[in-house]
Amino acid sequence: MQHGSYEHIAVDVAGNVATIEVRRGPNNFVDTDMVAEIADALEVYDRTSEVRAIVLCAEGKHFCAGADFGSRGPDGVARGSKRGRHLYKEAQRLWRTGKPIVAAVHGAAVGAGVGLAVMADFRVTCPEARFSTNFTRLGFHPGFGLTATLPRLLGPQQAALLMYTGRRITGEEALAIGLADYCVPLDQVRSKATKLATEIAQSAPLAIVSTRETLRRGLADAVAQATEREYEEQDWLRNTTDFKEGTKAMTERRLPEFQAR
Template sequence: MTVTTTREGHVAVVTFAKPPHNFADLALIEGIGTAFTAADDDRDVRAIVLRSDGRVFCAGADLANSNPVAAGAAAAGERNPFYVAAAKLFAIKTPVVASVQGAAVGAGLGLALVADFRIATPAARFVANFVQLGFHPGFGISAVLERVVGRQRAGLMLLTGRRIGGEQAAEWGLADQLVDADALDGAALALAHEIASGAPLAVRSTRATIRGDLQALVERQTDHELAEQQWLQNTADYAEGVRAVNERRPGRFTGA
């Protein structure tokens, strides 16, 4: 797993990589948070591009090796380090543009929603497939997604687990711009430079007004999400959902 930062003028380009699917675990989220904080503290940085290496943006949480529900949450009501780290990403003061190729699934969708804007390709797929796992959404998605696409469309995504392709994401406002794969990073960087061309104090002030209490909202929501995930994780439907996804078949759920 690597998180690196390069500079393009007043833009910090934060790249994460965890081959082959860029699954998110605590170390990855904390690494992105560290890079964001460093960019935030650098007065010469006025915008951030968040991107990943490989064919997918982020295929979800690393449930096999580092279950974010279980990690560090020894007792009911205890705050979860994975979600604590996720909520901190929403506290960053510098505008963020996400460059999304391929799949942004589950926690990957959550990472994309951290950004102020998302540039995507037609091959991008935005997926909140939690109910197909017999699970509850996490990463604050149950609160943040509707801010981007509206309550009805958020509900449609969350209650069906439907894949939203690049073109539909652009129609819904989930993607702010759709470009060919070879133009993706350039388009994300161009938007970041456009943001960075504004007066930096005014940009930060305006962004803070627009985002409001987003970090506090995510903190509250991830606490609720975790409580729901903890009891659902002990159900037969969750076990079946994990098996079904691994076996690439529809789940046979019983409500137990």
């Protein structure tokens, strides 16, 4: 049963599990409109008693390959500070919804794509998946609340390691450090996520929402504070020579040559 009409996502409810599928393949780049639609859908499901758990997934080659820094369309993060700030205001809404979310992560989860995956309560992935908080490799400051969410999930040391190096890790490595909860064959990622969401939905719904609120207490406020700080740092870094070099190097698939200016 489909609920609502959206441009960038598709939604469906089967039994007590809702599915939100991002439909901006193959890369599913983050932008303000897409994040706002996910938040809209989550808020609708908070008011829908039949929905007890949610699967967040994506069509195409990648779960979410981050922001499209090379594009010059109206919705990208790199176009200017006002859009960047608006994106984070919409993103903050994601953490203020109440029902548990399982992310089905295949392909790449890069930058803000990791932020979107970490927003969920659980992550199901596959060996072929690639996770990377590559902001510093672009000459940029981490965003999408990751400076609050990643240390909470992985511990400050492991989070710092991923953010300082910008390294890319596999689904198996993500499982080993706690970034993912299950690693299954690629063709089973979505079904495993749905199975986990169904298992969660079999618990008492009021008790689940109550327990989740206790476990995540303070997280939404921490994300709001973090995104304000992230935005301020991204705003000035966006104008540096290093950021221009980082995005250029990414486009040209080479190591950047940073100059600290």
